[in-house]
Amino acid sequence: MSAQGPVLILVGPPGSGKSTVGRLAADQLGVAFRDFDHDVEEAHGLPAGELVVQLGREKFQESERELLSAMLPRFTGVLALGGGTPTAPGVPELLEPFHVVFLDVDLEHLLRREGLVPLHPWLLPNPRAHLKELLNTRRPVYTQVAAATVPTSGRRPEEVLADVLATLPDTSD
Ligand SMILES: Nc1ncnc2c1ncn2[C@@H]1O[C@H](COP(=O)(O)OP(=O)(O)OP(=O)(O)O)[C@@H](O)[C@H]1O
Numbered sequence: 001m002s003a004q005g006p007v008l009i010l011v012g013p014p015g016s017g018k019s020t021v022g023r024l025a026a027d028q029l030g031v032a033f034r035d036f037d038h039d040v041e042e043a044h045g046l047p048a049g050e051l052v053v054q055l056g057r058e059k060f061q062e063s064e065r066e067l068l069s070a071m072l073p074r075f076t077g078v079l080a081l082g083g084g085t086p087t088a089p090g091v092p093e094l095l096e097p098f099h100v101v102f103l104d105v106d107l108e109h110l111l112r113r114e115g116l117v118p119l120h121p122w123l124l125p126n127p128r129a130h131l132k133e134l135l136n137t138r139r140p141v142y143t144q145v146a147a148a149t150v151p152t153s154g155r156r157p158e159e160v161l162a163d164v165l166a167t168l169p170d171t172s173d
Pocket residue numbers: 012013014015016017018019020021037080082083113114115119152154155156157160
């Protein structure tokens with residue numbers, strides 16, 4: 001049974017391809033795409049990565065939970081969450097009624113993806129060490145909230161998309 005809300009929610013570490021694959025999935029399904037980092041950005045007037053630095057993780061996550069809780073019942077398309085959103089207290093419970101897919105990626109592939117550090121200044125001063133720890137600690141959380149995990153390392157976004165769409169429940173009858 002699925003509640004009124006997003007038809008698909010993508011989770012995963014920063015750079016795992018949530019926005020890229022989310023847009024493709026929304027196009028394919030003929031629904032809207034929404035990037036939750038943009039909601040956060042609009043609410044505070046600063047990019048999400050900057051907000052983590054300015055507010056601190058705890059306040060940032062409180063705000064994420066509040067914004068997400070208000071938005072979920074009102075959006076029916078494909079939603080890409082922020083990389084850390086599922087680790088915010090109270091968020092796993094909010095995600096329970098929905099179809100969540102975890103886009104997994106290994107450290108070496110992640111480090112090769114463009115734009116990661118400029119977008120996420122909190123990764124400094126040692127992005128490799130920070131991402132390694134982040135992957136280890138967050139994988140169990142992403143796995144817990146998701147109905148399926150799709151590997152993305154060394155795979156094109158179109159291949160990832162096909163796997164993601166295949167996880168969607170059949171709603172034809
Ligand atoms: N399967 C893939 N293979 C290689 N590169 C990819 C893949 N998916 C996305 N990318 C590239 O990796 C970068 C990050 O992708 P994207 O912005 O979609 O990730 P994200 O999970 O939304 O990250 P963020 O948490 O920063 O919003 C982009 O440059 C994108 O083009």
